[in-house]
Amino acid sequence: xxxxxxxxxxxxxxxxxxxxxxxxxxxxxxxxxxxxxxxxxxxxxxxxxxxxxxxxxxxxxxxxxxxxxxxxxxxxxxxxxxxxxxxxxxxxxxxxxxxxxxxxxxxxxxxxxxxxxxxxxxxxxxxxxxxxxxxxxxxxxxxxxxxxxxxxxxxxxxxxxxxxxxxxxxxxxxxxxxxxxxxxxxxxxxxxxxxxxxxxxxxxxxxxxxxxxxxxxxxxxxxxxxxxxxxxxxxxxxxxxxxxxxxxxxxxxxxxxxxxxxxxxxxxxxxxxxxxxxxxxxxxxxxxxxxxxxxxxx
Amino acid sequence: xxxxxxxxxxxxxxxxxxxxxxxxxxxxxxxxxxxxxxxxxxxxxxxxxxxxxxxxxxxxxxxxxxxxxxxxxxxxxxxxxxxxxxxxxxxxxxxxxxxxxxxxxxxxxxxxxxxxxxxxxxxxxxxxxxxxxxxxxxxxxxxxxxxxxxxxxxxxxxxxxxxxxxxxxxxxxxxxxxxxxxxxxxxxxxxxxxxxxxxxxxxxxxxxxxxxxxxxxxxxxxxxxxxxxxxxxxxxxxxxxxxxxxxxxxxxxxxxxxxxxxxxxxxxxxxxxxxxxxxxxxxxxxxxxxxxxxxxxx
Numbered sequence: 124x125x126x127x128x129x130x131x132x133x134x135x136x137x138x139x140x141x142x143x144x145x146x147x148x149x150x151x152x153x154x155x156x157x158x159x160x161x162x163x164x165x166x167x168x169x170x171x172x173x174x175x176x177x178x179x180x181x182x183x184x185x186x187x188x189x190x191x192x193x194x195x196x197x198x199x200x201x202x203x204x205x206x207x208x209x210x211x212x213x214x215x216x217x218x219x220x221x222x223x224x225x226x227x228x229x230x231x232x233x234x235x236x237x238x239x240x241x242x243x244x245x246x247x248x249x250x251x252x253x254x255x256x257x258x259x260x261x262x263x264x265x266x267x268x269x270x271x272x273x274x275x276x277x278x279x280x281x282x283x284x285x286x287x288x289x290x291x292x293x294x295x296x297x298x299x300x301x302x303x304x305x306x307x308x309x310x311x312x313x314x315x316x317x318x319x320x321x322x323x324x325x326x327x328x329x330x331x332x333x334x335x336x337x338x339x340x341x342x343x344x345x346x347x348x349x350x351x352x353x354x355x356x357x358x359x360x361x362x363x364x365x366x367x368x369x370x371x372x373x374x375x376x377x378x379x380x381x382x383x384x385x386x387x388x389x390x391x392x393x394x395x396x397x398x399x400x401x402x403x404x405x406x407x408x409x410x411x412x413x414x415x416x417x418x419x420x421x
Numbered sequence: 422x423x424x425x426x427x428x429x430x431x432x433x434x435x436x437x438x439x440x441x442x443x444x445x446x447x448x449x450x451x452x453x454x455x456x457x458x459x460x461x462x463x464x465x466x467x468x469x470x471x472x473x474x475x476x477x478x479x480x481x482x483x484x485x486x487x488x489x490x491x492x493x494x495x496x497x498x499x500x501x502x503x504x505x506x507x508x509x510x511x512x513x514x515x516x517x518x519x520x521x522x523x524x525x526x527x528x529x530x531x532x533x534x535x536x537x538x539x540x541x542x543x544x545x546x547x548x549x550x551x552x553x554x555x556x557x558x559x560x561x562x563x564x565x566x567x568x569x570x571x572x573x574x575x576x577x578x579x580x581x582x583x584x585x586x587x588x589x590x591x592x593x594x595x596x597x598x599x600x601x602x603x604x605x606x607x608x609x610x611x612x613x614x615x616x617x618x619x620x621x622x623x624x625x626x627x628x629x630x631x632x633x634x635x636x637x638x639x640x641x642x643x644x645x646x647x648x649x650x651x652x653x654x655x656x657x658x659x660x661x662x663x664x665x666x667x668x669x670x671x672x673x674x675x676x677x678x679x680x681x682x683x684x685x686x687x688x689x690x691x692x693x694x695x696x697x698x699x700x701x702x703x704x705x706x707x708x709x710x711x712x713x714x715x716x717x718x719x
Contacts, residue, residue: 192532199501261587289559
């Protein structure tokens with residue numbers, strides 16, 4: 124079961140981190156950008172950078188999160204780069220989280236599920252292990268993803284409490300039953316996952332819970348005992364290790380923390396080779412997290 | 422201003438319809454699918470079908486809505502087909518609504534905005550006039566789209582009350598201030614659009630309001646006077662012309678109704694050439710809508 128495998132890899136590596144490949148062309152060292160003059164060239168440069176990242180990170184982090192917006196900005200060539208990046212990461216043993224926040228009515232959600240988690244008559248379209256989704260449309264926009272998860276041992280993360288400054292505008296409003304909108308969405312995620320739990324007690328339906336809101340994270344960690352958290356917000360967005368402690372259970376399980384720019388752009392602060400700088404940043408992050416979480420164990 | 426232009430075309434054609442190019446390979450006539458054996462072949466067949474659709478519809482409907490999930494299911498080749506479909510529709514004078522329901526934190530929303538509505542250093546990536554977005558993340562997930570809209574005369578539609586059966590699970594819950602979640606999201610859309618209204622009184626921020634919920638549509642039409650509606654749910658999803666009357670102002674303005682499978686797959690019911698059947702279905706739909714809305718005028 125996908126979350127069991129991910130958890131075992133987190134324990135093995137003692138590192139609940141995923142590296143975010145939100146690779147903007149502008150993040151690349153100048154010499155890698157030189158001569159790029161169209162989408163195709165940009166996509167090739169980004170792929171080469173991503174492969175360098177994956178090579179240097181694959182024995183340090185258990186997973187990568189690939190943010191598809193950065194690839195869509197390069198059109199069809201960018202999507203080809205997304206596909207090749209995901210495939211290369213898998214080849215190197217990394218779990219691949221496609222961060223795409225997809226959402227639609229049932230018939231269309233089925234197509235997104237096929238695209239990211241499925242295998243159609245012509246193979247895998249956008250090969251991922253895990254996918255972020257948005258639950259604003261309710262059950263029938265989520266269940267097609269869950270079907271694909273059950274068939275092919277995949278998982279999803281539902282946006283519950285996002286890391287951005289304005290996330291509270293809707294998510295922190297109180298409903299008449301006393302719950303906040305984010306608690307309600309969390310409850311839905313917990314319910315959608317029912318009956319799919321693996322041996323560590325987490326279902327196939329995870330949740331996105333921003334490290335930037337430790338109070339909300341604390342409420343959610345307690346409220347959603349079977350829901351594994353994908354935790355954005357560490358680093359560039361302002362959350363530190365102490366703040367994200369609330370996203371984890373005792374034993375350091377229950378979540379994986381993303382870091383994108385802090386790893387991708389580490390060479391800009393540290394100097395030297397981009398891949399070596401990224402590896403050093405990822406090792407520092409592991410030390411930082413483990414200093415707070417202690418030894419990770421089941 | 423984009424909504425002014427769209428409204429003028431709706432008045433000129435006396436048709437507030439957009440044809441949904443949610444083109445699944447399985448919708449194509451058998452002879453167009455014959456011999457397709459990979460994503461590339463499937464994408465080429467879909468493009469050829471879409472071009473036939475656009476040719477036969479471009480003097481009947483003012484706009485097409487291209488549902489990107491169906492193209493993502495064909496990987497990078499599918500995205501190439503999406504791009505070419507959008508470009509061909511524009512060439513034929515149609516407004517292009519990219520139905521992608523994108524959403525993310527600010528930095529990432531900027532990339533999506535660049536992808537669908539912007540023009541980067543290498544040109545347009547996924548060229549659309551209008552884009553559907555999801556507002557669960559609040560203002561800073563929406564404002565980057567609005568910036569792109571202002572710069573390049575584009576527009577967005579925020580999901581407010583969606584057409585699917587489970588949309589009420591979250592959207593119809595009541596907040597402590599007495600509003601439903603969909604009313605709250607509608608109010609946010611109305612507020613995001615402030616200061617961007619064109620001469621017909623609609624802002625650059627429209628709303629998705631399902632025809633399948635006429636009571637909610639009535640509330641929203643009154644509550645959001647500056648918000649243009651994209652109305653899904655007619656036909657295959659179960660809404661008829663009478664039901665969607667509530668989405669419009671007097672004079673038949675204020676919205677555009679999507680129909681995907683009812684037009685795309687018309688040949689399966691009517692027989693004959695797929696394009697001719699689609700055109701006949703679109704003409705029937707226009708007659709159906711105009712029978713309820715009367716003459717459309719400013």
